[in-house]
Amino acid sequence: MSEKALTDTFPTASAVSLFNVTKNFTQWQRDNSGKGILRNLIKPEKKVIAALSDVAFDIGKGEFVAYAGPNGAGKSTTMKLLSGMLLPTSGEISVLSMSPQKQRRELMSKLGVLFGNRTELWWDHPVIQSFEWKKVVWNIPEPLYRKNLAMMTELLDIGGLLKTFARELSLGQRMRADLAMMLLHSPEIILLDEPTLGLDVVAKRQMIDFLKKINREDGVTIIVTSHDMDDLEEMAQRILMIADGKIAYDGDFDGLRKITGNLTRVVVTTENGFRPALQNAALLSSENGVHEFEIDLAQTPIKTLMRLLSEFDGVCDVEIKKAPIEQVIASVYSSWK
């Protein structure tokens, strides 16, 4: 598709668009037994995997989108397609009205990519040297580089790491340095594949707060994958879920909860060791007069629940909480299986 046709097909307010994208991989099957080696030589066995089949979605500029799915669902493949590292088998992809495959160079000046399990830092050099290298190779104007470096140093707390060799950094320090380097050229869109992988609570907090800030204040479009659903819910407004290479859900987190029947946690505090028996509710824990139930609001609406609870004399407090998103996702994944 030509550049013009691409802009005609995808609206300019769109940051990312996928139109019927399929990506197949060929996996050669190997059997190392004696007979297997011979068989492989005569007739190699191959398996074709549809990592993405006919995927279509659109992400607007300024959105913060979580991209989730079980292992092998196709998340990293999508990220690689969006950054031009892979070619789709069929279909069209547009990122900022550009084709990642045909206009990769141009696109990279507006895109930032971070794979949590990989580093772009020079292993045997101080962190600052990788930053300086990027400034030169990417042609980042000196004032912009200085401004971004100062901002990143402060917000990501990397001042003390700049003169340290990348190989001597801890995982959390390395991730922060990688994130800073990725942002030195002020990308409009950033793709993050498992950015919180292996981070401790403090490092994770820093990373999440920072991402929320640049999305909110600078309008940076962010697409993030993670297996930590609590992290995703905290960061993103929208969740796109992929299963077996197909989009299985696109909406907000509360909508996802509704799919699983709107499960809700109710914590009832009672006096005198009294334990209320609630119909259609599963008792999750009961300790020192605090009883936690799980109920399905689709089955027992809030009004009914409150009426039932008001009938008990010993109830002194009631707290209603959303079901943890991890549990909702686990239930969605098992229903898919």
Ligand SMILES: Nc1ncnc2c1ncn2[C@@H]1O[C@H](COP(=O)(O)OP(=O)(O)OP(=O)(O)O)[C@@H](O)[C@H]1O
């Ligand atoms: N380079 C490759 N060659 C062959 N098959 C591949 C390749 N990369 C990915 N695949 C296959 O494509 C499918 C999707 O893989 P992908 O890495 O996109 O999944 P994912 O959702 O990121 O999974 P995870 O959560 O485990 O990281 C898998 O079945 C995987 O085996």
